[in-house]
Amino acid sequence: MTINAQNKSYSSPALEFKSTMFSVPVLGVASDDLILIEQVLNEKIKLAPEFFKHSPVILDFQDVNKKQLTIALDALLAIIRKAGLFVVGVRGGTDEQHQKAIDLGIAVTANTEVKAELPKTPKIITAPKDDVPVSDDSTTVLITKPIRSGQRIYSHGDLIVLAQVGAGAEILAEGNIHIYGTLRGRALAGVQGNIHARIFCSDLQAELISIAGHYKISDDIQGAVSNTPIQIYLQKNALVIKPIA
Amino acid sequence: MARIIVVTSGKGGVGKTTTSAAISMGLAKKGHKTVVIDFDVGLRNLDLIMGCERRVVYDIINVINGEASLNQALIKDKNCNLLSILPASQTRNKDALTQEGVGNILEELSKEFKYIVCDSPAGIEQGAHLAMYFADDAFIVTNPEVSSVRDSDRILGLLSSKSQRAEKNEEPIKEYLILTRYAPERVKSGEMLSLDDVQDILSLDLLGVIPESKSVLTASNSGNPVILDEKSDAGQAYGDIVARYLGETRPHRFIDGKKGLFRKLFGGG
Numbered sequence: 001m002t003i004n005a006q007n008k009s010y011s012s013p014a015l016e017f018k019s020t021m022f023s024v025p026v027l028g029v030a031s032d033d034l035i036l037i038e039q040v041l042n043e044k045i046k047l048a049p050e051f052f053k054h055s056p057v058i059l060d061f062q063d064v065n066k067k068q069l070t071i072a073l074d075a076l077l078a079i080i081r082k083a084g085l086f087v088v089g090v091r092g093g094t095d096e097q098h099q100k101a102i103d104l105g106i107a108v109t110a111n112t113e114v115k116a117e118l119p120k121t122p123k124i125i126t127a128p129k130d131d132v133p134v135s136d137d138s139t140t141v142l143i144t145k146p147i148r149s150g151q152r153i154y155s156h157g158d159l160i161v162l163a164q165v166g167a168g169a170e171i172l173a174e175g176n177i178h179i180y181g182t183l184r185g186r187a188l189a190g191v192q193g194n195i196h197a198r199i200f201c202s203d204l205q206a207e208l209i210s211i212a213g214h215y216k217i218s219d220d221i222q223g224a225v226s227n228t229p230i231q232i233y234l235q236k237n238a239l240v241i242k243p244i245a
Numbered sequence: 246m247a248r249i250i251v252v253t254s255g256k257g258g259v260g261k262t263t264t265s266a267a268i269s270m271g272l273a274k275k276g277h278k279t280v281v282i283d284f285d286v287g288l289r290n291l292d293l294i295m296g297c298e299r300r301v302v303y304d305i306i307n308v309i310n311g312e313a314s315l316n317q318a319l320i321k322d323k324n325c326n327l328l329s330i331l332p333a334s335q336t337r338n339k340d341a342l343t344q345e346g347v348g349n350i351l352e353e354l355s356k357e358f359k360y361i362v363c364d365s366p367a368g369i370e371q372g373a374h375l376a377m378y379f380a381d382d383a384f385i386v387t388n389p390e391v392s393s394v395r396d397s398d399r400i401l402g403l404l405s406s407k408s409q410r411a412e413k414n415e416e417p418i419k420e421y422l423i424l425t426r427y428a429p430e431r432v433k434s435g436e437m438l439s440l441d442d443v444q445d446i447l448s449l450d451l452l453g454v455i456p457e458s459k460s461v462l463t464a465s466n467s468g469n470p471v472i473l474d475e476k477s478d479a480g481q482a483y484g485d486i487v488a489r490y491l492g493e494t495r496p497h498r499f500i501d502g503k504k505g506l507f508r509k510l511f512g513g514g
Contacts, residue, residue, distance in 0.1 A: 145405065145417075146401075146447075146448055147402075148398045148399060148400075148401045148402030148403075148405070149395055149396075149398040149399040149402055150398075150399045150402045150403070151402040151405075151406065163448075164446075164448065166398045166402075166446065167395060167398070167446075168395065168398070168399065169402070182445075184446070
């Protein structure tokens, strides 16, 4: 389910890191009643046993934490394992839950948007990547200087660029992208799968635009609009480029 | 403290060495003690253009390896005694340069000189990286042609992320554009990118436009920086660049084509 765009791949003869994107079901936990959970889980699996067979899942504790319920992670994992699923990650948990997951060898998928905000836990501010200036709201990245060829900017939330994006540059955001300059490079919004993300741009001459994995390259864009402010959004799995009236 | 200027472009053959030679000579002629360093280890050219190739005994790699002192390697220019040249090695490759070695050399030169001009090699590898790493100012030399502009854009990206100033989170390197080999007639006929086209992509502080000129080749071949040829258009253009860099305001020239006598008489444009 995740594409970690910060990863660079270094090739070596024996080992190679690659970024890839695939979907993983997320199991939202909303109750602390383990018996009920087991019952609901088995009912769901019965609907499509082949689909769920040995499937990796990610546990989301956001709802259960919102209700301020505590849940025994070990017991929950045993139930899920018994049902034939593999828990590969957790998210939306408290620091304590995340630490416990790590101790059990389960990844914590970073996702600031679903990070549980319990009354007593201080807000976690992720360190800015790529030395980009970050506005007060930690999820929005603000860039004031031109983005040059070969540069890559990633935002965990929205991305606002007050200058041009050069050909050969790449900007990625989990949320929306706003460009108040010419876009000549690549812009990818909703890279974690947010299909409601949009790209706004005052002059579109892009090499590639993408929302939640649906993309268009310059040949498909050309002639559509240029030198006029536009927005790009996803409608029925197709990218729509429209001037902003 | 000295001001370190890197002359860089990404692409080869656009006029980095010609520009380095000209501006370092220009700064020295204006009374500033200047040194120009050739970072193009393995393909050294600066000494040829400065006309001192016969006087090269030690080079920057000898200094880095401790085989010679900096003063032994520095060559005083024949035209201007405020200008020194630190040549590159012709027999080694670019990996012989080390960040520590270059840092030490620049630090020592900073004590004595006002301006240090670093002539970067083409490309984005070790030599080019070290030439720009310690810079305060960057002169981006670009030809009005798409691949050169694209490479300059790439270099600008590296300047803002891979330099000492970027790593220490200091004030970023000041970037200037020098557009070389500009031929207004060819821009008019659409064969060449215009200054506006280039600035549309790079949007930099324009230091000056150097017109395409025979005097550049003549100067290179004779080992005299073109800035010394004050009658030539390119020489004057480099003179303007040095003056602008030092804070003078001079109107930009050589952007529009020369007006012929006929046009002058009839006021056509």
